[in-house]
Amino acid sequence: MASKLIGWLDERTGIVGVYKTVFDRKIPRVNWWFTLGSASLFLFSIQVVTGILLTVYYVPSPEHAYDSVQYIMTGVQFGWLIRGVHHWAASLMVLTVFLHMLRVFFYGAYKYPREITWVTGVVLLLATLGMGFTGYLLPWNQKAYWATTVGTSIAGTVPGIGDFILRALRGGADLSAMTLTRFFAAHVWMLPLVILAVISVHLYLVIRNGISAAPKDDE
Amino acid sequence: MSESDAVNASRRRFVATTAAAVGAVMGAAVGVPALGYLASPALEAGGSDAWVPLGNLESFSTQQPTPFSFTRSKTSGWRKSTRSYTVYVIRNADGVRVLSSRCTHLSCRVTWHEEQNAFTCPCHDAQFGPQGEVLYGPPPKPLEEYETKIEDGALLIRVVEA
Ligand code: HEM
Ligand code: FES
Numbered sequence: 001m002a003s004k005l006i007g008w009l010d011e012r013t014g015i016v017g018v019y020k021t022v023f024d025r026k027i028p029r030v031n032w033w034f035t036l037g038s039a040s041l042f043l044f045s046i047q048v049v050t051g052i053l054l055t056v057y058y059v060p061s062p063e064h065a066y067d068s069v070q071y072i073m074t075g076v077q078f079g080w081l082i083r084g085v086h087h088w089a090a091s092l093m094v095l096t097v098f099l100h101m102l103r104v105f106f107y108g109a110y111k112y113p114r115e116i117t118w119v120t121g122v123v124l125l126l127a128t129l130g131m132g133f134t135g136y137l138l139p140w141n142q143k144a145y146w147a148t149t150v151g152t153s154i155a156g157t158v159p160g161i162g163d164f165i166l167r168a169l170r171g172g173a174d175l176s177a178m179t180l181t182r183f184f185a186a187h188v189w190m191l192p193l194v195i196l197a198v199i200s201v202h203l204y205l206v207i208r209n210g211i212s213a214a215p216k217d218d219e
Numbered sequence: 220m221s222e223s224d225a226v227n228a229s230r231r232r233f234v235a236t237t238a239a240a241v242g243a244v245m246g247a248a249v250g251v252p253a254l255g256y257l258a259s260p261a262l263e264a265g266g267s268d269a270w271v272p273l274g275n276l277e278s279f280s281t282q283q284p285t286p287f288s289f290t291r292s293k294t295s296g297w298r299k300s301t302r303s304y305t306v307y308v309i310r311n312a313d314g315v316r317v318l319s320s321r322c323t324h325l326s327c328r329v330t331w332h333e334e335q336n337a338f339t340c341p342c343h344d345a346q347f348g349p350q351g352e353v354l355y356g357p358p359p360k361p362l363e364e365y366e367t368k369i370e371d372g373a374l375l376i377r378v379v380e381a
Contacts, residue, residue, distance in 0.1 A: 053253055053257070067297040071296050071297035076260075077255040077256055078252035078255045078256045079256060082253070082256055
C-alpha cells in the first residue's frame, strides 16, 4: 500500500530520486566531527519553530517589550520552555557553527572544488552572529540595552564612516524605539531569510560535490 | 545477496526505524508544549465577579433614570487597561433597579431621553421604556438588569465579567 502510494507520487514528482540524492548519497568514512553541520541545521530549525512561537506574544515596542517577555515567562503555558529553548539553542548554534567551521578548516575541506561552500559558510557564520546580536536586544532589559549600546558603539569606531554605521544600526543617534523595531525586523525577517537561502545553496553544494574524505596519514 | 549485503540491509532498516522513532518523540516534545502555548489564553479561567458601590442610595433621583459611570481595570495578557461602564439607576416606590446601558441588539450605548420618556439607541433607532422594556426596533430582549444590594445605605451592583 505505502509502496504503491510512493510509486504513484514518484511517477508524478520524482520524489524517490530526490530522497536518494539527499539521503542515500555515498560518503567517505567519516567521524563525529562531520555531524556538526547537521547539528547546526537542526538547531536552526529549532530556532525557527520556537522563534515563530515567541512572536505570538512578544511586542517590539519599548513600552511593551519587557512586559510581554515577563508575560511569556509567567503567564503563558510552556512560555518559559519555549523561550528557554530559544535562548539556549541560540548559544549552542553559534558554538556548533563555529566548531563546524573549525572542522572544515582543519580537515582542509575548504579546498578545490569546495571554495564556494566555504564562502557561503562564511555568510552563514556572520548571519548567525547577527542573529545573536539582534536577538539579545529584544527583551529590552538592562543587560540587553547596555549590551547593544556597547555593541553599536564598537561599530561606531570604524574610521570615517563609523558615525554613519552607528546611526544606521541604532536608527538615530541613541538607542530608542527605532533601534528596537529595526533589530526586530532584522532578527525575525531579514537574517532568517538570508540564512534560509544561503543554507539551501550550502547544502546543494555539499550534495553536489560530495563530502571530502579525511586526509590520510601520509598526505 | 551476500552475507554482508544482508547485514547492511538490516542495519539500514534499524537506522531508519530508530530515526523515525526518535523523530516522533522529538516532534511530540516540541509539538505538545507548542499547542499548550498557543491555546494558553483560551484555557485561562479569567473573568471576575465583584460588588461595585454606586454611592448613597438616597442620592439617586426617584423621578428619572439616573446615569452612573465607572471604570474597572482589566488585565489582558501583559497589558493593563480599563473598561468603562455606564449604568442607569431607576428608583421608585417599589425600590431600586439598575440597568445596563448596553443595547441588547448589537451592544451600542443607549441614553435616556426625558422628553421621549425612553432610552434610545443611536445605532439602529431602537427605543426602550423607563423599565428597560423594548418599545421599538430590533433588540430581542429588554436591557440587562444588575443584581443589587443595599449596605449601610449604599447601593451596590454585582458586575460579572467574562
Ligand atoms: C548555519 C550554519 C551552517 C549550516 C546549517 C551548515 C551545514 C552544513 C552541512 C549539513 C554540511 C555537511 C557536512 C558536515 O556536516 O560536516 C556542511 C558542509 C560544509 N560546510 Fe557548512 N554549515 C554552516 C556553516 C558553515 C560555516 C560557518 C562554514 C565555513 C566558513 C561552512 C563550510 C562548509 C564546508 C566547506 C563544507 C563542506 C565540507 C566537506 O565537504 O567535507 N559551513 N555544512
Ligand atoms: S445596537 Fe442598538 S439598535 Fe442596534
